[in-house]
Amino acid sequence: MGTKGNVNINWQGEMAFEAELNGHKFMIDAGEKVGGKDKGPRPKPLMLAALAGCTGMDVVSILKKMRVELDDFSIDVEGEQNDEHPVQYVKMHINYTFKGKNLDKAKIEKAVNLSQERYCGVSDFYKKVIPITHEINIEES
Amino acid sequence: MGTKGNVNINWQGEMAFEAELNGHKFMIDAGEKVGGKDKGPRPKPLMLAALAGCTGMDVVSILKKMRVELDDFSIDVEGEQNDEHPVQYVKMHINYTFKGKNLDKAKIEKAVNLSQERYCGVSDFYKKVIPITHEINIEES
Numbered sequence: 001m002g003t004k005g006n007v008n009i010n011w012q013g014e015m016a017f018e019a020e021l022n023g024h025k026f027m028i029d030a031g032e033k034v035g036g037k038d039k040g041p042r043p044k045p046l047m048l049a050a051l052a053g054c055t056g057m058d059v060v061s062i063l064k065k066m067r068v069e070l071d072d073f074s075i076d077v078e079g080e081q082n083d084e085h086p087v088q089y090v091k092m093h094i095n096y097t098f099k100g101k102n103l104d105k106a107k108i109e110k111a112v113n114l115s116q117e118r119y120c121g122v123s124d125f126y127k128k129v130i131p132i133t134h135e136i137n138i139e140e141s
Numbered sequence: 142m143g144t145k146g147n148v149n150i151n152w153q154g155e156m157a158f159e160a161e162l163n164g165h166k167f168m169i170d171a172g173e174k175v176g177g178k179d180k181g182p183r184p185k186p187l188m189l190a191a192l193a194g195c196t197g198m199d200v201v202s203i204l205k206k207m208r209v210e211l212d213d214f215s216i217d218v219e220g221e222q223n224d225e226h227p228v229q230y231v232k233m234h235i236n237y238t239f240k241g242k243n244l245d246k247a248k249i250e251k252a253v254n255l256s257q258e259r260y261c262g263v264s265d266f267y268k269k270v271i272p273i274t275h276e277i278n279i280e281e282s
Contacts, residue, residue: 002221002222002223002224002228002231003221003222004219004220004221004222005183005185005186005189005219005220005222006186006189006217006218006219006220007186007189007190007193007217007218008193008215008216008217009190009193009194009197009215009216010213010214010215011197011201011211011213011214011215014201015198015201015202017193017194017197017198017216019190019193019194021182021183021186021187021189021190022172022179022181022182022183022186023179024168024181024182026165026167026182027165028190028194028197030198031163035202038163038164040163040165041162041163041165041167042146042162042163042194043190043191043192043193043194043195043197043198043263044146044191044194044195044262044263045146045147045148045162045163045191046162046187046188046190046191046194047187047188047191047263047266048146048147048148048162049148049150049160049162049169049184049187050184050185050186050187050188050191051184052148052149052150052158052160052184053150053158053160053169053183053184053185053187054184054185056150056152056158056169056184057156057158057171057184060152060155060156061156061176070152072151072152073151073152074149074150074151074152075149075150075158076147076148076149077147077148078145078146078147079145079146079147080143080144080145081143081144081145081146081262082143083143085259085260085262086259086260086261086262086264086265087143087262088262088263088265088266089262089266090143118226118227119226119227120227121185121222121226121227121228121229121230122184122185122188122229123227124227124229125188125229125230125267125270125271126266128269128270129266129269129270130266
C-alpha cells in the first residue's frame with residue numbers, strides 16, 4: 001500500500017477548529033447563521049479546493065514539460081449541493097482560465113484532459129460519486 | 142436543487158496556488174521533492190480536512206443540544222493512498238478525542254454516530270468510494 005497522510009483539527013469553541021495540515025495551520029469555521037464566527041472557510045468547500053489544487057498542479061506540471069509558458073492561470077470550481085441530510089455535493093464544474101501569448105490550444109486541452117482522465121486522484125475519486133464537467137478559457141495576454 | 146459553493150485558485154508560479162474560499166485566502170503548494178516550495182498544504186489532504194471539519198461541527202452541535210460540556214475536543218483523520226495513477230485515498234480512519242469532567246460516554250458515542258450515519262455529507266460522499274472507520278477516545282480533564 002501507498003503513503004499515508006493525516007490532518008489534525010482542534011476545537012476552538014463554538015463551531016471553530018484550527019486545522020494542521022503538512023505543518024500549516026488554518027482555521028475552519030461555520031458562518032454566523034449556523035452559530036459560527038466565520039473565522040475560516042466552511043469544511044465542505046475544502047473538497048472543492050482539494051480538486052482545484054490537484055488538477056491545477058497536474059496542469060502546470062504537464063504544460064511545463066510541453067514548454068508552454070503561461071502568464072496567468074486560474075481555476076474556479078463550482079459545486080452544487082442537495083437539500084436533504086446528509087447535505088453533499090451532487091455535481092461539480094471546473095472552469096480553467098489560461099492567459100498567455102499565442103497559447104497552443106491543443107496542448108492546453110491535452111494537459112487538462114490528461115489531468116482529468118489519468119492523473120488527478122481527487123477528480124477520479126469524486127467522479128465515482130457525481131458528474132464533474134469542465135470548460136477551458138484561453139485569453140491573450 | 143440546493144445551494145451552490147465555489148472555490149477560486151490563482152497560480153503563483155511553480156506549484157503554488159492561492160485559494161479563496163468563503164472570502165478566506167490560503168496557499169496550496171507542493172513539497173520540495175516535486176518542485177514546490179511548501180508555501181501551504183498539499184491539495185489532496187484538504188479532502189481529509191473537509192471530512193474532519195464536517196464531522197467536528199456536527200459533533201459539537203449535537204453535544205451542545207445534549208448539554209454535554211467539553212473542555213477539549215480534537216479529531217485526527219488519517220488517509221492511506223494507493224501507489225498507481227491516479228493516486229488517491231483508498232481508506233480513511235477518524236480518531237475523535239474528547240476531554241472533560243465525567244463525560245457521558247453514551248451521549249458522545251450517539252453524537253459521533255449521528256454525524257457518521259446521518260449528517261456528515263462529506264463522510265457519506267467518501268463512503269460511497271472507500272471504507273471510513275472511526276474510534277472514540279474519552280479523557281478525564
